[in-house]
Amino acid sequence: MIKFKKLGLNDDILSAIKIQGITEPTPIQEKSIQLIKDGKDVIAEAQTGTGKTLAFLLPMFDNMSADIDTIQGLIVTPTRELAIQITGEAKKIAGAKNLNILAAYGGKDIGAQLKKLKGNIHLVIATPGRLLDHLRRGTVNLDKLKTVVLDEADQMLLMGFKNDIENILMVTPKNRQTLCFSATMSSDVKKMAYKYMNDPIEVIIKKEEATLKNIKQFLIETTDRKKQEDLCKVIDEDNPFMAIIFCRTKRRVDDLEVALYKKGYNCKKLHSDITQAKREKIMRDFKKCDIQYLIATDVAARGLDINGVDHVYNYDMPETAESYIHRIGRTGRAGEDGYTYLFSAPKDKFLLDAIERKLKSPIPRKIL
Template identity: 70%
Template sequence: MKMNFKELGISEDIINTLKKTGITEPTVIQKESIRFIKNGRDIIAEAQTGTGKTLAFLLPIFENISVNSSAIQALIVTPTRELAIQITEEAMKLKEAKDINILAAYGGKDIGSQMKKLKGSIHLIIATPGRLLDHLARKTINLMNLKTLVLDEADQILLMGFKNDIENIIKETSKKRQTLCFSATMNAEVKKLAYRYMKDPLIVTAKKEKITLDNIKQYVVETTDRQKQDALCSVLDEDKPFMAIIFCRTKRRVDDLEVDLYRRGYDCVKLHSDIIQSKRERIMKSFRNGDIQYLIATDVAARGLDISGVSHIYNYDIPESAESYIHRIGRTGRAGEYGYTCMFIDPKNKRELEEIEKAIKFKIQRRYI
């Protein structure tokens, strides 16, 4: 279905601002949801990172906000600080077209400056659950005039144990609000939460773009946990990637690997939830700018991050599920470019590997070093 932003009801000013960032055509999720969101419909959308889901809800929110009102009209709740920052960056680009007052409220950022900003007029809040509840308890945020509530990465919100927090937040909003639920997977838990708080929601699915996996060369290196580090370094020396993410299962594994790779002279930095927020922001900015070659991260820290320029993904530890594997490697091979991924497994990972191969209907090629 060929459709442009104008036909979706997006104003010229916003269309021109999108053009400046190189966005001229709406993605599948945008085509299927923008008009309904703009018209006030509740939506449950199954969409992964890289499908354009952030603009799918930001564009109609910008269209519907009245700058003449001083009330908080839209709230986007997201599981991680990194995702809150990323959505805020997208929203700030649109400010050029419509001067909406935006507040990013997440832990690690000075609450005093957030409270000061809240004394003015705020139209849109992008928040993590904990910090938002903190503001609600202090009565610095009033959500009773809220028009639109977005739960972004709803599956992760639940996985990270924020279910009660979300329910407490919803209690503070108007019953007349519009609710949008975006999730990479639409499991029973997500549906249960969504249906409890939504009115006749429209279900939208952005089909997982098969091109993502087709464009990615996938390899497996069979090794042992003891030899894994040497195997990784051999592969890095052969590949010499421009920008790469190395995934580990735990924060401890990330810490240990960063120390060892740094000692060996690799240009690397770690990213996980124990690192203070201001430092995480600096790390992400440096990585996005291409100042760092290797980002060593946990799944949670990298969830939802859409970084252009990542040519290689290395799974130092095998992901916990086939879905997590697809999610990790989908960060490369974007926009028609070729991507490359390599996973390191030891003998005890045999069953997990078989499950991944079964899910992607593909036997991953072995790489010998």
């Protein structure tokens, strides 16, 4: 494995990541950083948890200058949680080059954002709706933009942001650098990427290698009626340090949180109907380990990179085999062991078969 220094990053940035204990690039960083530094357009396929955020942040910061008083970089991401998370990562490095960042997402006071925009902003990290709001108001000027990143591009398309993304790209300079990062490179993502990119170079990191190496998976064969009782048996037996429990819908999340809370479990729910301020507090509390169980929908948990999650419980089956890989990728990070459970009723056989085909092996059954 090569060191970051060999990727040509400047010394200030190298010092900033060294303070965080980051010394060796992950595969996605190793393959992307030099290309991005050289100004190439890049389409990158990599799972969350593989270090993709730094794969685009480090070379972007390397190419930016604090002496230029314009927005030089833009990162567009589908959810507020991801915008907050990327902003946190960016702030750890930006100070090394005196670069200023604005996070622009719904649920945050737009007045405060407008006030900050009167200052010298070099990088904007935004959700599509709030960014378009600023563009319509004339409070964000992208005329001198050097680089735009479409982060979690597949999820943005799934969530219906295609027109918003196209409207944003149309007001950026034609000679900008465009980076497209996605967990899955569907034909829709590629179609959009190639429409707005200039001879992009594809970088693909194999999913199974990135995600499943340190994860021990188990299957619980159950019924809808017994599922809650079986979940409680398993979590009582495991007593995880931090765990995420996935449900299929917001209603299922609500119902499970009420049931587990009544049984005395330290849990909170996370989905898009919860106010932004409350969601931010829940995530802070979870990261501080003040909450043991986070009960979430796929969309709410998409892209969340939280250290210390040692268990993932698939209370409801995911919609696709690919979603299963995304879910279990919340654990087994940074060389640590992770444990996952999939609760499967007889009606779930078709999906279970698809997941096991994707894994190329059966999931070990656990008898309660």
